Amino acid sequence: MKLRFTLLLAASLLTACASTPPARLAARDHIRDFTLEGRFALRVTLPGQAVQNSGGRLTWTHQNRSDRVLLSSPLGYGLAEIETTPEISRLRTAEGKTRESSDPDALIEDVTGQRLPVSRLPAWLLGRSGGTAQIETDARGRPARLSEDGWQVDYSFEDDSPSALPARLTLSRNGEIELRLRIEEWKDAP
Known part of the structure; x- marks a missing residue:
């Protein structure tokens, strides 16, 4: 059960957290590739099961339509690594187990029992639709809420700029599922 929760956490985390973005990083609407560092807290409340909480750190690189997410405990111990490309998705656990699939959402469902929107998360991080989202904006034109x-x-933003990163x-x-992300740093992808 602990492995399933860790993998659910890993799947949920193709996501992030930020302080003021570096000046060299493009405005939110023009970002295609990024790296971010942050912290996460995940709470899962499924019917008939005990509430599960987890948290830790993540490093996420999104480049050329591919993602690499490294998840670690609050003390820095590796939990999982997720790599997705347009052709294949791979999840590696700290125990050395590897799973692969051509569909990242199906891979996570196979591993955790939950269909999670892994393929949409890079767009959602930036307040963009991963398909047919409804997006509410704040007074500065930034995404305030996305529903899909x-x-x-x-x-939530710390910078008042209309092009600020979350x-x-x-x-x-x-x-049932709540994932909170605190992005400590946004960077250009290497």
Whole structure:
């Protein structure tokens, strides 16, 4: 059960957290590739099961339509690594187990039992639709809330600029899953 929760956490985390973005990073609307460092807290409340909480750190690189997410405990111990490309998705656990699939959402469902929107998360981080999202904006035109396929993403910013990158995100679905992200740093992808 602990492995399933860790993998659910890993899947949920193709996501992030930010302080003021570096000046060299493009404005939110023009970003295609990025690296971010942050912290996460995940709460899963599934019917008939005990509430599960987890948290830790993440490093996420999104480049050329591919992602690499490294998840670690609050003390820095590796939990999992997720790599996705347009052709293949691979999840490696700290125990050395590897799973692969051509569909990242199906891979996570196979591993955790939950269909999670892994393929949409890079767009959602930046307040963009991963398909047919409804996006509410704040007074500065930045994303405030995104709703898509039963998921809700709420955004918080530390910078008043209309092109600011989010510093905090909360992703939730039907009161069952809540993922909070605190992005400490956004960087250009290497």
